[in-house]
Amino acid sequence: MSQVFKDNIFSGKVVFVTGGAGTICRKQTETLVKLGANACIIGRRVEPTEEAAKEIAKVRENAKVIGVGGIDVRQVNQLAKAVDQCVKELGRIDFVICGAAGNFLADFNHLSANAFKSVVDIDLLGSFNTVKACFEQLRLNKGCVLFVSATLHYQGVPFQSHVGAAKAGVDALSNALAVELGPIGIRCNAIAPGAIDNTEGFNRLVTNPSNVDKYIPLQRKGSTSEIADVTAFLFSDAAKYVTGTVIPVDGGMWHLGFPMRDFYPEKLASQLRDKPKL
Numbered sequence: 001m002s003q004v005f006k007d008n009i010f011s012g013k014v015v016f017v018t019g020g021a022g023t024i025c026r027k028q029t030e031t032l033v034k035l036g037a038n039a040c041i042i043g044r045r046v047e048p049t050e051e052a053a054k055e056i057a058k059v060r061e062n063a064k065v066i067g068v069g070g071i072d073v074r075q076v077n078q079l080a081k082a083v084d085q086c087v088k089e090l091g092r093i094d095f096v097i098c099g100a101a102g103n104f105l106a107d108f109n110h111l112s113a114n115a116f117k118s119v120v121d122i123d124l125l126g127s128f129n130t131v132k133a134c135f136e137q138l139r140l141n142k143g144c145v146l147f148v149s150a151t152l153h154y155q156g157v158p159f160q161s162h163v164g165a166a167k168a169g170v171d172a173l174s175n176a177l178a179v180e181l182g183p184i185g186i187r188c189n190a191i192a193p194g195a196i197d198n199t200e201g202f203n204r205l206v207t208n209p210s211n212v213d214k215y216i217p218l219q220r221k222g223s224t225s226e227i228a229d230v231t232a233f234l235f236s237d238a239a240k241y242v243t244g245t246v247i248p249v250d251g252g253m254w255h256l257g258f259p260m261r262d263f264y265p266e267k268l269a270s271q272l273r274d275k276p277k278l
Helices: 023-034 046-059 076-090 113-141 161-184 200-205 224-235 266-272
Strands: 014-018 038-042 065-068 095-098 144-148 187-193 246-249
Touching: 014 023, 014 076, 014 113, 023 038, 023 046, 023 095, 023 200, 023 224, 038 046, 038 076, 046 065, 065 076, 076 113, 095 113, 113 144, 113 161, 144 161, 144 224, 161 187, 161 246, 187 224, 224 246
Parallel strands: 014 038, 014 095, 038 065, 095 144, 144 187, 187 246
Antiparallel strands: none
């Protein structure tokens, strides 16, 4: 975490984070907790989620962090129960990070309808469900929502039609809610990470990490701390007039296109000759 933020600027605040045990969302949560917030992280796997919560709580003395596992963001009733637990144990919810996501490389021909739907349901429907479940707390506390998006839909990116479609929907959802919920004091923004080093998503999607830097104008991969710093800014009073905005944090990479050149077009052409997967 950078040293630009004052200690305890989020004292008394509570953040509710889906995907909070993942690499990017975990660092976002750690930063907010370090700056005074308490947190509730949500995940599908019980043990890793609870363990991550215990570790995050160590970043600040007397921090309260709870981990609620066994929650599928595609099920709004499960999220509602998690919200109830969060409010019961931590008292309130001020900030919401919609970070649960799914991704993998798949060309259109081998991407089944079910796989496409699964990603859209986790990323887009899961984001909607999260805000829906937290809405009463957000309305009560004039809270803030941050959607974790991507830059994949800014240009045509092969092998990512499912995620590109889902994240385009996330951006549209964020923009619509910013307008609709703004009159009652709720801010909604999205952050779009690029090539963030040492993350599950980066390791899964990039086959040749050493070849990536040249496709980034700043000539290096990003860090989870840099995503967390922008998160802290957007939740802070410094951004109290910022809503309905999508902020790419990618070193300018989206302007040059995601580095799928190792696959395109030769490997793609061979994939398209196979029998379609339904």
